[in-house]
Amino acid sequence: MQADADGVSYIVELREVSKQFGETLALDHVTLRIRDGEFFSMLGPSGCGKTTSLRLMAGFDEPDAGEIWIGGKRQAAVPAHRRPVNTVFQSYALFPHMTVFENVAFGLEMAHVAREAIRRRVGEALEMVQLPGLESRRPRQLSGGQQQRVALARALVNHPQVLLLDEPLGALDLKLRKAMQLELKALQERVGITFVYVTHDQEEALTMSDRIGVMNGGRLLQVGAPDEIYENPAAEFVADFIGETNFIPVTVVGREGELVDLEVDEGVRVRALDESGLAPGDTATLAIRPERMLFESGPPQPGWNRVSGVVEDVVYTGAFTSVLVRGPHDLPITVRRPNENFQERGKLHRGDTVGLAWRQEAGSLFTGRRTEKGAG
Amino acid sequence: MKAGVRRRSRGPLLVVPSALWLGLFFTLPLIIVILISLVERGRAGGVRTPLVFTLEYYQRLADPLYLSILWRSVRIALVVTSVCVLLGYPLAVFMSRSLVRVRGALLLLVMIPFWTNFLVRTYAIKLMLGADGLVNSLLVSTGMVQAPLSLLFNEFAVVLGLVYGYLPFAVLPMYASVEKFDGRLMEAAADLGANLRRAFLRVMLPLTLPGVLAAVVLVFVPVVGAFITPDIMGGGKIEMIGTLINRQFGVARNWPFGSAMSLALMVMVVIGVLYYFRSGAETERPL
Numbered sequence: 001m002q003a004d005a006d007g008v009s010y011i012v013e014l015r016e017v018s019k020q021f022g023e024t025l026a027l028d029h030v031t032l033r034i035r036d037g038e039f040f041s042m043l044g045p046s047g048c049g050k051t052t053s054l055r056l057m058a059g060f061d062e063p064d065a066g067e068i069w070i071g072g073k074r075q076a077a078v079p080a081h082r083r084p085v086n087t088v089f090q091s092y093a094l095f096p097h098m099t100v101f102e103n104v105a106f107g108l109e110m111a112h113v114a115r116e117a118i119r120r121r122v123g124e125a126l127e128m129v130q131l132p133g134l135e136s137r138r139p140r141q142l143s144g145g146q147q148q149r150v151a152l153a154r155a156l157v158n159h160p161q162v163l164l165l166d167e168p169l170g171a172l173d174l175k176l177r178k179a180m181q182l183e184l185k186a187l188q189e190r191v192g193i194t195f196v197y198v199t200h201d202q203e204e205a206l207t208m209s210d211r212i213g214v215m216n217g218g219r220l221l222q223v224g225a226p227d228e229i230y231e232n233p234a235a236e237f238v239a240d241f242i243g244e245t246n247f248i249p250v251t252v253v254g255r256e257g258e259l260v261d262l263e264v265d266e267g268v269r270v271r272a273l274d275e276s277g278l279a280p281g282d283t284a285t286l287a288i289r290p291e292r293m294l295f296e297s298g299p300p301q302p303g304w305n306r307v308s309g310v311v312e313d314v315v316y317t318g319a320f321t322s323v324l325v326r327g328p329h330d331l332p333i334t335v336r337r338p339n340e341n342f343q344e345r346g347k348l349h350r351g352d353t354v355g356l357a358w359r360q361e362a363g364s365l366f367t368g369r370r371t372e373k374g375a376g
Numbered sequence: 377m378k379a380g381v382r383r384r385s386r387g388p389l390l391v392v393p394s395a396l397w398l399g400l401f402f403t404l405p406l407i408i409v410i411l412i413s414l415v416e417r418g419r420a421g422g423v424r425t426p427l428v429f430t431l432e433y434y435q436r437l438a439d440p441l442y443l444s445i446l447w448r449s450v451r452i453a454l455v456v457t458s459v460c461v462l463l464g465y466p467l468a469v470f471m472s473r474s475l476v477r478v479r480g481a482l483l484l485l486v487m488i489p490f491w492t493n494f495l496v497r498t499y500a501i502k503l504m505l506g507a508d509g510l511v512n513s514l515l516v517s518t519g520m521v522q523a524p525l526s527l528l529f530n531e532f533a534v535v536l537g538l539v540y541g542y543l544p545f546a547v548l549p550m551y552a553s554v555e556k557f558d559g560r561l562m563e564a565a566a567d568l569g570a571n572l573r574r575a576f577l578r579v580m581l582p583l584t585l586p587g588v589l590a591a592v593v594l595v596f597v598p599v600v601g602a603f604i605t606p607d608i609m610g611g612g613k614i615e616m617i618g619t620l621i622n623r624q625f626g627v628a629r630n631w632p633f634g635s636a637m638s639l640a641l642m643v644m645v646v647i648g649v650l651y652y653f654r655s656g657a658e659t660e661r662p663l
Contacts, residue, residue, distance in 0.1 A: 060567075079566070081565075081570055081571050081575075086568065093558070093563065093564035095565075106570075110568055110569035158569070
């Protein structure tokens with residue numbers, strides 16, 4: 001196992017890994033280090049390369065370039081059946097001709113574990129996923145949720161160094177999925193095995209993960225803890241894909257230390273933090289989360305930005321109210337406020353002119369004008 | 377309710393066409409064959425009239441000569457079936473893993489022989505195997521052998537001809553099974569530590585077994601009673617039960633003996649197939 005200067009050890013490492021399928025570059029020089037014992041999610045839209053990464057770790061495909069290290073060993077030319085990982089497949093891939101017991105016992109049998117030990121460990125594994133008593137059933141006699149648990153037990157029973165999960169909750173209904181998310185997270189903490197979890201569901205990733213790797217178009221855009229990814233998206237795509245974001249096209253007009261002055265519209269200026277070294281004249285996109293915005297009618301306070309707009313719609317969604325506002329340049333801006341301290345709610349009507357305020361450091365600034373939503 | 381009543385009252389009527397068909401083309405001929413097997417033969421074929429009932433022809437079946445011919449037929453059929461399955465399974469896998477366009481072409485190649493007359497196909501392969509045929513001239517001209525090999529008129533030739541004729545019957549049902557097989561299960565098996573051989577034996581083979589079972593029956597049953605191929609490829613020297621039966625209705629003009637032999641073969645095959653499917657169904661459910 002590799003350890004860096006801080007003493008953190010990494011169980012999985014991808015070094016400059018590329019993979020091409022026909023004309024499409026599924027993975028483009030991806031470098032990634034996954035810590036021992038963490039719950040790591042690979043998040044991105046379909047076709048972003050997350051499943052390809054997982055298949056390369058499992059050994060179902062070989063990278064065209066780059067290296068994959070697992071448990072401190074380079075995995076070049078190591079076939080899938082010799083890797084210290086196990087997979088929970090999206091389709092579960094349970095063996096239909098075997099009972100639940102035989103399915104879970106399969107890996108142990110392949111490892112020539114003694115019959116008594118197999119019986120004991122299969123029992124433990126089924127208990128762990130809360131499925132005792134179904135040993136003699138066949139997969140087709142189980143519900144989707146039960147099949148999912150069998151798939152989990154079948155993988156975990158082998159005590160892999162890393163458990164790879166390919167959208168395992170995708171086929172379950174919403175309520176079951178929510179329950180399983182928490183259960184999976186608790187299970188991961190209990191067994192202490194590194195989970196690499198592929199998903200396209202940002203909420204799922206935020207709920208369960210210690211760290212998230214956001215992918216798009218075969219590239220790894222950002223790796224970080226859920227709050228880091230949400231609060232400080234490193235790329236416009238990340239800001240857009242995770243949560244809801246207002247994008248405001250701006251032009252840089254001045255600079256004062258780390259703060260830049262931005263022109264939204266003639267006479268409408270805001271300030272934001274910039275670390276990328278934008279210079280006056282550059283175009284940029286400012287991203288602000290809807291819940292970071294307030295309604296403020298007075299003049300801007302120090303450290304705050306303020307623009308005005310016209311209320312277009314007020315949508316009550318239970319815990320929150322979303323207000324759609326037409327800002328400068330007819331820009332659609334969404335403001336979301338929790339209902340328990342949103343006194344202005346009853347006073348907002350379509351057509352009202354309102355002031356929107358947010359802290360200068362609340363936004364993220366990306367160079368260039370925003371591309372089409374969902375591009376790439 | 378009304379529709380249900382009407383459906384029920386009409387139900388028995390729907391059986392009539394198939395019952396007629398089976399009665400006319402299966403039951404009736406079978407009864408005739410049974411009848412013929414139980415009466416004395418006529419001088420010039422057919423049966424002696426008025427009918428004289430006898431079990432003589434069934435007793436003759438126990439003759440060691442005929443038993444050895446029966447054994448040879450079973451042995452050849454077993455060899456042919458094994459070769460067809462062992463060749464056909466990889467071919468079926470290869471076809472199912474090919475691109476869709478290639479797959480269609482391969483299926484066509486497997487089926488084209490069906491559209492050619494069986495006799496023509498058999499004579500074609502016989503020509504290829506002759507002393508101055510394609511195979512021998514290739515072997516001699518490349519210097520691999522000094523003199524032409526005798527590839528015809530022996531058991532090898534018969535087996536070869538039968539394999540060639542019945543391979544499609546093995547490939548098609550196995551292809552149907554293999555094509556339905558979810559390849560991801562092989563990945564799951566590999567993921568759980570099974571090498572290719574064990575993944576095949578524990579996962580792919582059990583799940584494609586229905587196709588293999590069907591292939592075995594579809595090849596074994598016709599081959600054990602085959603008579604054209606052994607006749608042509610064996611040059612009359614390789615007697616199988618089929619050629620023997622064929623001869624009773626032809627030159628030997630012994631219809632009752634031919635009928636008795638046919639029935640004995642049929643009963644054996646039916647019992648064998650039933651037993652086989654039962655044990656096959658059991659192996660499908662291990663433990």
